[in-house]
Amino acid sequence: MNIKEICRKLSIQHFRMYSGFSYSEEKINTYQKELAVISKRLIHKADDKQYKLWLLGNIAEYSQTKLFLQQIKERSKLHYKKINYANWKMWLPNSKEEERKKVLDYFIGNSSKIKKVLKKRYEKISEVYFRYGESVLDSFLTTENLSEDIFKKIKSLGIKYKPTFKKAWKTLGVSKEYWNEYYYLGSILYKNINFHLEPKKYVKRIYKSMGFPFGKIMVDDRDRKNKFGFAYCFWPNPPYDVRVSYKPVGGFNMFETAFHEFGHAAHAVSMSPNVPFWKRFEVPSGVAETFSELFESISTNKTYLKSINAFSPELQKRIELSRAKFLTFYAANSLVKYKYWSGEIKFDEIGSEYSSLLKKFVGIEPPEDYWLFHHILSEFTIYSPSYVVADMHKNWMLKKLKNKFGREWWNSRDAGSFIKSFMAPAYDANFMLGSTI
Numbered sequence: 001m002n003i004k005e006i007c008r009k010l011s012i013q014h015f016r017m018y019s020g021f022s023y024s025e026e027k028i029n030t031y032q033k034e035l036a037v038i039s040k041r042l043i044h045k046a047d048d049k050q051y052k053l054w055l056l057g058n059i060a061e062y063s064q065t066k067l068f069l070q071q072i073k074e075r076s077k078l079h080y081k082k083i084n085y086a087n088w089k090m091w092l093p094n095s096k097e098e099e100r101k102k103v104l105d106y107f108i109g110n111s112s113k114i115k116k117v118l119k120k121r122y123e124k125i126s127e128v129y130f131r132y133g134e135s136v137l138d139s140f141l142t143t144e145n146l147s148e149d150i151f152k153k154i155k156s157l158g159i160k161y162k163p164t165f166k167k168a169w170k171t172l173g174v175s176k177e178y179w180n181e182y183y184y185l186g187s188i189l190y191k192n193i194n195f196h197l198e199p200k201k202y203v204k205r206i207y208k209s210m211g212f213p214f215g216k217i218m219v220d221d222r223d224r225k226n227k228f229g230f231a232y233c234f235w236p237n238p239p240y241d242v243r244v245s246y247k248p249v250g251g252f253n254m255f256e257t258a259f260h261e262f263g264h265a266a267h268a269v270s271m272s273p274n275v276p277f278w279k280r281f282e283v284p285s286g287v288a289e290t291f292s293e294l295f296e297s298i299s300t301n302k303t304y305l306k307s308i309n310a311f312s313p314e315l316q317k318r319i320e321l322s323r324a325k326f327l328t329f330y331a332a333n334s335l336v337k338y339k340y341w342s343g344e345i346k347f348d349e350i351g352s353e354y355s356s357l358l359k360k361f362v363g364i365e366p367p368e369d370y371w372l373f374h375h376i377l378s379e380f381t382i383y384s385p386s387y388v389v390a391d392m393h394k395n396w397m398l399k400k401l402k403n404k405f406g407r408e409w410w411n412s413r414d415a416g417s418f419i420k421s422f423m424a425p426a427y428d429a430n431f432m433l434g435s436t437i
């Protein structure tokens with residue numbers, strides 16, 4: 001099998017696993033191993049820096065697969081009464097305050113094994129990068145076409161949104177305590193908002209007016225046993241094989257999330273087939289999230305919501321809170337990643353550093369091992385800053401779209417073509433977007 005076939009097959013297995021279809025762990029392991037073996041062979045001949053870093057990413061990924069699975073396993077062993085990590089987030093919105101504290105304290109108090117495995121994982125990843133003469137942080141910055149300055153910008157954005165986020169406690173009627181943390185706030189953000197629109201119909205209409213081929217996307221909006229993903233988009237072979245899946249649970253949160261995932265899908269089906277496969281398959285996250293956040297921004301746009309009779313001042317208030325929550329929490333998330341991977345702090349200091357960053361940006365100070373239960377912080381090497389970088393790219397693009405095509409740019413085919421011109425180059429769009437922030 002060549003590298004393209006392996007990536008494609010691996011992605012399909014992951015899609016099947018998330019969606020509750022039959023899949024093979026053995027196949028996943030074989031593909032991951034083969035990908036690492038081929039990457040090791042190709043990396044010596046790679047004269048293109050970005051290509052080299054992609055191959056290195058594959059090698060590093062495989063080196064920690066077993067530890068990663070062990071980390072997930074240790075996490076899933078934790079049970080407080082009937083609450084475990086898998087059902088925790090579903091349980092949160094209707095939970096009692098004392099129970100919330102007990103569950104979180106239990107998770108945190110029993111996290112020493114998770115922490116040990118994660119420490120080993122990070123050491124392993126660093127080792128692989130070092131062996132090839134690279135560092136995790138520099139590779140991230142090169143891939144995303146950013147400089148270290150980006151962290152200053154992320155910090156000031158977080159500071160800017162602190163006053164808006166401060167209103168969350170009163171608006172949502174919750175006390176400013178650490179057990180009312182990121183996931184709990186997310187779960188009640190749109191509570192009592194009457195919203196029943198099914199997203200697919202609305203997304204389809206937008207695709208049509210901007211000229212995106214909805215029919216080319218495989219859409220899975222059924223719920224089935226063992227489907228554990230809430231909403232996601234996979235692209236085993238863009239622009240030909242692109243898949244979106246979401247659970248039809250209703251509510252505004254679902255509506256917004258579906259727009260986000262269909263933004264990823266619009267991106268993937270618009271990638272030029274002339275671009276080398278790896279550049280379509282592995283788009284820098286700061287680029288990939290730009291288009292999902294752009295589509296998501298339609299679903300939260302006042303003019304758009306009015307046009308589909310879904311606007312209310314209360315909904316708008318919550319949307320503003322949601323944005324402030326994202327930018328304040330993600331400032332803390334990004335900065336702690338930066339401090340660790342730049343060598344400013346040691347692994348054992350991550351927890352206390354994260355807690356004091358949260359204190360600074362959002363006003364709550366959880367016990368220091370809380371970060372082990374944030375899925376992006378604990379599962380990914382860096383990733384957090386990419387969401388904020390994408391937000392900056394998206395804002396730049398929104399300004400252009402409004403200037404060129406008017407306030408309701410999502411109704412314009414020319415706006416669609418403008419967006420597509422950034423989508424088509426796939427990986428290389430980071431050279432077009434990098435200079436916009």
Ligand SMILES: [Zn+2]
Pocket residue numbers: 260264289292
């Ligand atoms: Zn996304």
